[in-house]
Each structure stands twice: as structure tokens, then as C-alpha cells.
Amino acid sequence: MSRELYDLCGRDERLRFSPFCWRVRMALAHKGLDFTTRPWRFLDKEALAFANHDKVPVLVDGDQVVTDSFDIMRYLDDRYPQAPLLGEGASHQRVLFFKHYVERSVTPALFKIVALDLLAAIHPDDRDYFRDTREARFGCTLEALHQPEQGRAQLKQALAPVYAQLKDSLFIDGDAPSGADYLLFGSMMWAYTVSLESLVSTDDEVDQWFKRMLEVHGGIAAKAITVRDLGE
Amino acid sequence: MSRELYDLCGRDERLRFSPFCWRVRMALAHKGLDFTTRPWRFLDKEALAFANHDKVPVLVDGDQVVTDSFDIMRYLDDRYPQAPLLGEGASHQRVLFFKHYVERSVTPALFKIVALDLLAAIHPDDRDYFRDTREARFGCTLEALHQPEQGRAQLKQALAPVYAQLKDSLFIDGDAPSGADYLLFGSMMWAYTVSLESLVSTDDEVDQWFKRMLEVHGGIAAKAITVRDLGE
Structure with missing residues (x-):
């Protein structure tokens, strides 16, 4: 199953600094889940239209699309209960x-x-x-x-x-x-x-x-x- | 079993204002535990000698003596697990x-x-x-x-x-x-x-x-x- 994180990039495409994307990147690593990132820039609103959203992070996890870093952490706990991030x-x-x-x-x-x-x-x-x-x-x-x-x-x-x-x-x-x-x-x-x-x-x-x-x-x-x- | 809270009092003995004692008072109420309070003043160090301590709150719960408000909350969770205060x-x-x-x-x-x-x-x-x-x-x-x-x-x-x-x-x-x-x-x-x-x-x-x-x-x-x- 493919898992892809839309991730803010800077003047160099490898420079990834969004605090919200870093939360999610660490959360995915915490769960032991593989993922790739897709570099995104502030004005690429079009690229996120599929998610009905205009900001990153956006996580595409197989057929699930999840936006907002805290909601993604919640989603990860619900979908992958091992090693809770937020708990209940x-x-x-x-x-x-x-x-x-x-x-x-x-x-x-x-x-x-x-x-x-x-x-x-x-x-x-x-x-x-x-x-x-x-x-x-x-x-x-x-x-x-x-x-x-x-x-x-x-x-x-x-x-x-x-x-x-x-x-x-x-x-x-x-x-x-x-x-x-x-x-x-x-x-x-x-x-x-x-x-x-x-x-x-x-x-x-x-x-x-x-x-x-x-x-x-x-x-x-x-x-x-x-x-x-x-x-x- | 008797349960008594040593509680800071002010210029009127009924005036009870210690933030640390209020934590414990609310925690005891949260657990549904009855208790009485014993008014205490800053200089009554003698009165707490039995607890090897010089500050309130001190909780005497039957034969248990517990000092420090957060430690008392921890004690209450361990001794009375219903309705957790702090959790694990x-x-x-x-x-x-x-x-x-x-x-x-x-x-x-x-x-x-x-x-x-x-x-x-x-x-x-x-x-x-x-x-x-x-x-x-x-x-x-x-x-x-x-x-x-x-x-x-x-x-x-x-x-x-x-x-x-x-x-x-x-x-x-x-x-x-x-x-x-x-x-x-x-x-x-x-x-x-x-x-x-x-x-x-x-x-x-x-x-x-x-x-x-x-x-x-x-x-x-x-x-x-x-x-x-x-x-x-």
C-alpha cells in the first residue's frame, strides 16, 4: 500500500521545515510506518484540491486522505493502534x-x-x-x-x-x-x-x-x- | 477508617486557601472519599513532626501518612483506583x-x-x-x-x-x-x-x-x- 506525505519545501526542494509536517513525519516513524514525501510549496493550492484542503501536511494512506497534523496523529492511532501517540x-x-x-x-x-x-x-x-x-x-x-x-x-x-x-x-x-x-x-x-x-x-x-x-x-x-x- | 487532611488556615480558622490543599480536597471529593480537615498554620512545624514533613497538605489515611499534594494524588489513584486522577x-x-x-x-x-x-x-x-x-x-x-x-x-x-x-x-x-x-x-x-x-x-x-x-x-x-x- 502506498503512503505519501505532502510536505512543505523551501528554496531547495530538500529543505523541509514545516513544524506540522515534522510532527507527522515523527509520528509515522514512531509507528514504524514507511512513507514517501511529495514536496509542496505554499502556492500549489491546486495540488491539494483532491483533499479539499489548502495546507500541508496531507497524508494519503492507501485510499484514505487525512489533513491537519493533529487529526493525522489521531488517525494513525485509530488505524494503527500499536505504540499510541495521543492515547485516549x-x-x-x-x-x-x-x-x-x-x-x-x-x-x-x-x-x-x-x-x-x-x-x-x-x-x-x-x-x-x-x-x-x-x-x-x-x-x-x-x-x-x-x-x-x-x-x-x-x-x-x-x-x-x-x-x-x-x-x-x-x-x-x-x-x-x-x-x-x-x-x-x-x-x-x-x-x-x-x-x-x-x-x-x-x-x-x-x-x-x-x-x-x-x-x-x-x-x-x-x-x-x-x-x-x-x-x- | 479515619481520614484527615492537615490544611493551611488563615486569620480566620475557617479560611482555607492553600493551592496544594485545594488540589487534595478536590481529589478526595473526586474519589468520593469522606475526610475531615485539621487547621494548620505555617509555624506549627511540631504538629507535622509525625510525618517527617514541615508543610501541608499531609494526609492521614488510616495508618498511611502521605505528604506533598501530587504524591497524595498519586497515592489516591494507587489505593483507590476508581475514577483515576492522574492515570498511568x-x-x-x-x-x-x-x-x-x-x-x-x-x-x-x-x-x-x-x-x-x-x-x-x-x-x-x-x-x-x-x-x-x-x-x-x-x-x-x-x-x-x-x-x-x-x-x-x-x-x-x-x-x-x-x-x-x-x-x-x-x-x-x-x-x-x-x-x-x-x-x-x-x-x-x-x-x-x-x-x-x-x-x-x-x-x-x-x-x-x-x-x-x-x-x-x-x-x-x-x-x-x-x-x-x-x-x-
Whole structure:
């Protein structure tokens, strides 16, 4: 059965940085499911018409088409129950809270650290679209938003509960990574893929966790192409 | 079998505001377990010597003595498995993250809203102890810390993921309250018990949730004595 992930790409087709696609890529690896990716760019709305959707990730799993990263994680748990990502009941609710926490408290801080690097990583034909939509969302220019020092301070504060959690366990979800780890990792991998800026202090608990996450599941993330691998 | 909770009291013995004791009180109610409380004050270290501990809550459950609010919740789940509070595995890890989130991101904002009201609610004999320990912890006077407007703005930002969560469910943990709800409620009930300051906007999602929490389990929290019930 074919399994294909529509995946955002940047100025180099191998540069894949969407936080939402990284969640799904890690979730598929967690389940031990093979997949191929199909590079997609912001303006390829046509290419997703079959899914009645205009954003990635879109997962085509045999004859199933699933959109939205969290819905895809839910779908994977329902269709492939081994090694739950989200779990059921209170466990599902709590990881849903964690998703909101990552999106509302962590990602905005990361955006301030990498805003202009992100713009540079995007395909030149997509940059106007990206700038227009993000500047409308944030109510300021990307240049004004780009405040790495302030972003790092905000990130440190936002991650305070993660620092506390990682004092007692290797991963957020315990001895092994699961849904919560992939949700946070998606956002941090997004920033790491497009930027050379440091996000947290070298070798602190979150840095150590991030390095562990790069190596899990055969190093699927460690092997990914980042701006470190590309010339100007 | 007798079950007794050592519970912090204030200037009036009926005023019970410890966020950690409120967690446990709600957890006991969640399990349908009867209990009595024994009022305790900050300087009564002697009274807790039997538990080798110097803070409340302390739960005496028959011949078991358990300290620390989260450990008590864990104990209650292990000893009385009906209606899990924390759950197991990833569910437990995720509610442990939520506890860190409440303590590191939410409670500091609440403290700024109610600092001086809290001082006034404490028994006069305990106020020097309270002031000295908290001013050492925060590195400033309680008067400098007391910034209700700034605290409300910080609280609103810290609660952003809770607002998102409550758009889709009545309680943080789903259709009924459980561990995560009690952890956040403990801190909000602490502020509500000692102060007339508004914490969030009237009738917003968190306000509605707080009012629901006051009424659950027979209105155990709604019936509690607060500064609203006491004269000067």
C-alpha cells in the first residue's frame, strides 16, 4: 500500500521545515510506518484540491486522505493502534492541551528568533505570499518581529515547565518519546532547519532532549537537510 | 477508617486557601472519599513532626501518612483506583507536565494579582514568616510584587492554551473534571479565596470553567469560606 506525505519545501526542494509536517513525519516513524514525501510549496493550492484542503501536511494512506497534523496523529492511532501517540480519554485531552501550549506559548517565541531566516529559507516565488500572510497575522513587519535575543528570553520562560519535566525523565512523555515530544519537536525542528540561531543554552535539559530527538527512530531528523547543509 | 487532611488556615480558622490543599480536597471529593480537615498554620512545624514533613497538605489515611499534594494524588489513584486522577504512563507524564505549567507559568501571575490580599488573609502571627520567605524567594518586597493589572495581563497570556482547550470541552480533562482541572483549580481557588480582585474577564471561558469547578462534587468549593464571607 502506498503512503505519501505532502510536505512543505523551501528554496531547495530538500529543505523541509514545516513544524506540522515534522510532527507527522515523527509520528509515522514512531509507528514504524514507511512513507514517501511529495514536496509542496505554499502556492500549489491546486495540488491539494483532491483533499479539499489548502495546507500541508496531507497524508494519503492507501485510499484514505487525512489533513491537519493533529487529526493525522489521531488517525494513525485509530488505524494503527500499536505504540499510541495521543492515547485516549484524559491522556488525549492532556496532549491536546500540550499542542495548544506549543502553538500559543512556544512557537511565537521561536518565530521571533528565526523570522528572517525563515523568510530566506522559503522558495523565492513564495516569499511575497509568506510575508503578506504572516505580517497580517502578527500585525507588524517580519523585520520588526525578528528579535532573536528577546525571542530567546521569551522561549526560556515559555519552556519553564518543560525544563522541570526533563529533570525527571528523558522525554516529555516518559522513558520514550511519544505525542507530546513530537509536538514540541516539530516546532523546534522547524526553527533548527531554517536558522543557525541558538534556541536554548548549549547542553541544557532542552538542548539535550532535542539532540536525543534528532537521533530517535533511526535518526530520521538528524539525517534531514538543514540550512547548515546548503550554500548561499 | 479515619481520614484527615492537615490544611493551611488563615486569620480566620475557617479560611482555607492553600493551592496544594485545594488540589487534595478536590481529589478526595473526586474519589468520593469522606475526610475531615485539621487547621494548620505555617509555624506549627511540631504538629507535622509525625510525618517527617514541615508543610501541608499531609494526609492521614488510616495508618498511611502521605505528604506533598501530587504524591497524595498519586497515592489516591494507587489505593483507590476508581475514577483515576492522574492515570498511568503517558497520561501521568502529561498531567505532571500540567502541574509544572501551573506552578511555573500560572501561579506566579496569580501571585502578582493577590500578593497583599494574601498577606492580609494570613494569620497575624504568621505574617512575618510569610513575608520573609516569599520576599527571599521573589527577590523583592510583597508591595513591589503586588501589581494586579500586570498580573492579569501575564495570567491571560499564560492561560492562552487553557482558553484554546476550553473552546472544545467543558473541562481541561474532557467532559468531566480530573487531575489537570484540580491542579489549575487549586491555584485559582487560592487567589479567589483571599482576594476580591478579578482574575480573568467576567464570563470568559476560564471564568465559566471556574464557576463550573466551584459547583462540582456537591459544591465543595462553592461552600468554602472566602474573604467575601468575613468582615474586616
